[in-house]
Amino acid sequence: MFAEVIVDVVNKEVDKIFDYIVPQNLNVIAGTMVLLPFGNRTVEGFVLSLKESSLVPKEKQKSIISVISEKQLITTEMLQLAKYMKNVYHLKMVDILRLMLPSQIRLGKVKDLTIKNIKINNDFNFVNNYLNTLKANAKKQKEIIEFFINNDKISIKKSDLAESFSKSAIETLIKENVLIQENVKQNREPLKNIESNYKSVVLNEYQQNAVNKILEKPKTYLLHGVTGSGKTEVYMNVINNVLKQNKNVIMLVPEIGLTPQVMRQFKARFGNLVALIHSGLSDGEKFDEWFKILNKESRIVVGARSAIFSPIENLGAIIIDEEHDNSYISDSNPRYSTHEVAEFRKNYNICPLILGSATPNIDSYFKAKNNEYELLELPKRANNKELPKIQIVDMCKEFRGGNTTPFSEDLMEKLNQTIANNNQCILFINRRGFSSFVMCQNCGYIPKCTSCDVSLSVHKDEHQLKCHYCGKKFKLLTKCPMCGSEHLKYGGVGTQQVVNLLKEKFPNVSIFRMDNDTTKTKDSHAKILSDFEKSKPAILVGTQMIAKGHDFPYVTLVGILDADLSLFMNDYRSTEKTFQLITQVAGRAGRSDKTGEVVLQTYFPKHYVYNLVANYDYIRFYEKEINLRQTTLFPPFSKIVRLLITSEKEDDAKNATHNLFLNLKELRMHFKEDVYFLEAMKSPIGRIKNKYRFQIVLRFANNNDIINEIFNLVDRNQSKSVTIFVETNPLSLS
Numbered sequence: 001m002f003a004e005v006i007v008d009v010v011n012k013e014v015d016k017i018f019d020y021i022v023p024q025n026l027n028v029i030a031g032t033m034v035l036l037p038f039g040n041r042t043v044e045g046f047v048l049s050l051k052e053s054s055l056v057p058k059e060k061q062k063s064i065i066s067v068i069s070e071k072q073l074i075t076t077e078m079l080q081l082a083k084y085m086k087n088v089y090h091l092k093m094v095d096i097l098r099l100m101l102p103s104q105i106r107l108g109k110v111k112d113l114t115i116k117n118i119k120i121n122n123d124f125n126f127v128n129n130y131l132n133t134l135k136a137n138a139k140k141q142k143e144i145i146e147f148f149i150n151n152d153k154i155s156i157k158k159s160d161l162a163e164s165f166s167k168s169a170i171e172t173l174i175k176e177n178v179l180i181q182e183n184v185k186q187n188r189e190p191l192k193n194i195e196s197n198y199k200s201v202v203l204n205e206y207q208q209n210a211v212n213k214i215l216e217k218p219k220t221y222l223l224h225g226v227t228g229s230g231k232t233e234v235y236m237n238v239i240n241n242v243l244k245q246n247k248n249v250i251m252l253v254p255e256i257g258l259t260p261q262v263m264r265q266f267k268a269r270f271g272n273l274v275a276l277i278h279s280g281l282s283d284g285e286k287f288d289e290w291f292k293i294l295n296k297e298s299r300i301v302v303g304a305r306s307a308i309f310s311p312i313e314n315l316g317a318i319i320i321d322e323e324h325d326n327s328y329i330s331d332s333n334p335r336y337s338t339h340e341v342a343e344f345r346k347n348y349n350i351c352p353l354i355l356g357s358a359t360p361n362i363d364s365y366f367k368a369k370n371n372e373y374e375l376l377e378l379p380k381r382a383n384n385k386e387l388p389k390i391q392i393v394d395m396c397k398e399f400r401g402g403n404t405t406p407f408s409e410d411l412m413e414k415l416n417q418t419i420a421n422n423n424q425c426i427l428f429i430n431r432r433g434f435s436s437f438v439m440c441q442n443c444g445y446i447p448k449c450t451s452c453d454v455s456l457s458v459h460k461d462e463h464q465l466k467c468h469y470c471g472k473k474f475k476l477l478t479k480c481p482m483c484g485s486e487h488l489k490y491g492g493v494g495t496q497q498v499v500n501l502l503k504e505k506f507p508n509v510s511i512f513r514m515d516n517d518t519t520k521t522k523d524s525h526a527k528i529l530s531d532f533e534k535s536k537p538a539i540l541v542g543t544q545m546i547a548k549g550h551d552f553p554y555v556t557l558v559g560i561l562d563a564d565l566s567l568f569m570n571d572y573r574s575t576e577k578t579f580q581l582i583t584q585v586a587g588r589a590g591r592s593d594k595t596g597e598v599v600l601q602t603y604f605p606k607h608y609v610y611n612l613v614a615n616y617d618y619i620r621f622y623e624k625e626i627n628l629r630q631t632t633l634f635p636p637f638s639k640i641v642r643l644l645i646t647s648e649k650e651d652d653a654k655n656a657t658h659n660l661f662l663n664l665k666e667l668r669m670h671f672k673e674d675v676y677f678l679e680a681m682k683s684p685i686g687r688i689k690n691k692y693r694f695q696i697v698l699r700f701a702n703n704n705d706i707i708n709e710i711f712n713l714v715d716r717n718q719s720k721s722v723t724i725f726v727e728t729n730p731l732s733l734s
């Protein structure tokens with residue numbers, strides 16, 4: 001017998017399947033991990049399949065050394081998914097398998113957590129004899145034995161026992177074999193003791209209609225519901241029904257670590273049936289949650305993007321909440337689209353896939369319009385309240401009127417009012433740090449990162465300049481290192497600066513900041529959010545982290561300080577992303593019986609996106625956007641592929657780009673009409689982490705032959721010093 005194996009080594013040259021002999025005495029099945037001789041090393045490997053014979057010559061054949069786990073760690077479905085992803089995304093098999101078997105499981109670094117418990121010897125006569133022979137003054141031992149006899153079959157942690165009884169008596173009883181120590185597996189479970197605060201609601205007609213439709217047929221549904229329309233309640237109902245059919249569920253939530261409320265809701269309602277998978281868990285928790293899924297103890301997996309690779313079988317529904325969220329596209333290696341992976345699993349399990357959003361992806365809505373998905377609408381807030389009114393403020397006018405602060409007069413007035421009413425406010429600014437750059441006003445010098453071609457962001461609180469691309473830190477400047485001038489100008493207001501200004505203005509109000517810098521440690525998001533929830537009046541300043549799904553009843557005001565930040569990004573989706581972000585942030589206001597309002601500050605108040613967003617007019621926005629994409633031939637009417645060519649040697653990257661470009665020009669001749677755009681250039685950010693970056697961008701008709709040809713060309717142009725990544729419809733071209 002032979003096993004087809006992928007070795008767990010990342011190396012351009014070893015991305016292929018190796019045959020190994022399966023020794024008679026080993027029980028090897030597809031989907032396990034094994035130890036292998038590889039070159040002169042011993043490495044781990046994934047078994048893809050078994051076969052009777054091998055074409056490898058006899059003298060070159062090697063044997064598997066041992067089996068790491070007798071269990072099938074990678075399910076049959078996941079093995080098929082891996083093959084599918086290899087074809088579609090042109091990824092290395094080992095990178096895909098690593099998604100399916102997280103490092104905590106693979107590398108053997110994390111183990112079961114066991115604790116020492118104490119129980120009583122189950123030989124009753126032996127215990128009784130011992131008790132009878134005890135001297136009258138051995139009261140302490142007697143007490144302990146009686147405790148165990150009165151609490152039938154109890155097994156208790158040694159330290160807990162020692163809190164109530166004498167330590168030396170416990171030790172004596174252990175020595176005498178009356179008490180026995182045992183190792184007990186302890187589950188490391190996130191959010192263990194959540195009290196259930198679940199109130200059952202009666203679904204309204206829109207919600208009920210959506211649930212009924214979803215349960216009818218195993219297809220893909222787009223659940224388009226305004227913020228607060230009760231989408232979560234629809235998901236919960238679907239899940240309940242699926243559980244009754246004895247099937248299981250995956251529910252994806254963007255960056256779930258940021259939304260402890262959602263996790264709590266699920267834990268409270270479904271308790272132990274829920275497994276949580278996200279990056280905020282400790283290694284031990286991840287390990288235990290993953291095995292709970294593999295061992296079929298969990299029936300519902302709730303998690304961020306990576307949870308789509310959970311080894312849960314017999315799926316009855318897959319749910320992607322906030323389906324428009326960027327986090328569902330993996331934009332670093334291995335690159336994949338969560339929607340496509342979910343679609344594969346939906347087809348494999350023959351179950352419904354539900355995509356929910358207040359502002360669906362243009363792509364998804366297009367598919368719904370073309371009957372590839374079924375559209376389900378929740379047009380009203382569940383509590384029948386109006387959506388908060390959005391007021392657009394022209395920041396150019398403010399500036400001309402002499403206001404140079406980041407806050408317009410209207411916003412300030414409303415902020416004062418909110419505080420006077422003892423309510424809460426959320427201020428959104430999509431830029432962390434104090435400012436995005438610092439410039440010498442005398443000579444124009446701007447400090448840049450030494451490893452990347454980007455300017456450094458100012459972090460005054462930490463007295464640092466930070467590179468947001470590689471994380472490198474430098475000392476804050478007090479004067480220009482070029483000309484010595486002390487006139488430094490700070491450009492691009494960030495969260496730190498906003499908080500500092502607010503603290504001056506409102507010294508007695510609780511002010512919180514939520515961004516990458518304040519949420520580095522485990523549970524810090526949850527802490528900020530719960531502190532904010534408890535404080536009144538209060539202001540929460542944050543980046544797009546605060547846009548996600550939070551439900552705070554006292555938030556009556558939302559301020560969007562610089563709406564334009566996402567509008568002029570290097571991306572054909574920048575208008576779409578702006579519409580989505582503003583709608584999401586605005587949706588945080590007025591969610592309870594209190595009326596909410598939103599102030600949106602912009603330097604381009606006439607831009608059509610703001611007018612449509614202020615009217616919550618998704619449909620008209622969609623129509624405008626889809627017309628534009630059709631006339632300009634952008635996705636979904638075409639595919640954009642970026643080939644990102646990186647190398648530590650600038651010349652190597654440049655030469656590789658040049659050669660690849662010549663090849664692609666030839667390819668273009670074959671597919672003349674179908675290739676709309678082809679250009680090679682230095683990437684807008686020419687260097688990150690000391691790697692030089694060049695890129696070739698193609699736009700072409702949805703034609704699989706072209707993409708396959710591109711993959712072939714990329715393979716032929718890879719070399720030791722140059723790495724080429726292929727990205728389809730990338731989130732950013734920077």
Ligand code: ADP
Nearest residue numbers: 201202203204225227228229230231232233382
């Ligand atoms: P969404 O996910 O669409 O933004 P949620 O599911 O968070 O909306 O629901 C918003 C609020 O409305 C929640 O407080 C929820 O408990 C409440 N809600 C949902 N459905 C109903 C209903 N049928 N009747 C009353 N309240 C509801």
Ligand code: ZN
Nearest residue numbers: 440443480483
């Ligand atoms: Zn200077």
Ligand code: ZN
Nearest residue numbers: 449452467470
């Ligand atoms: Zn850097």
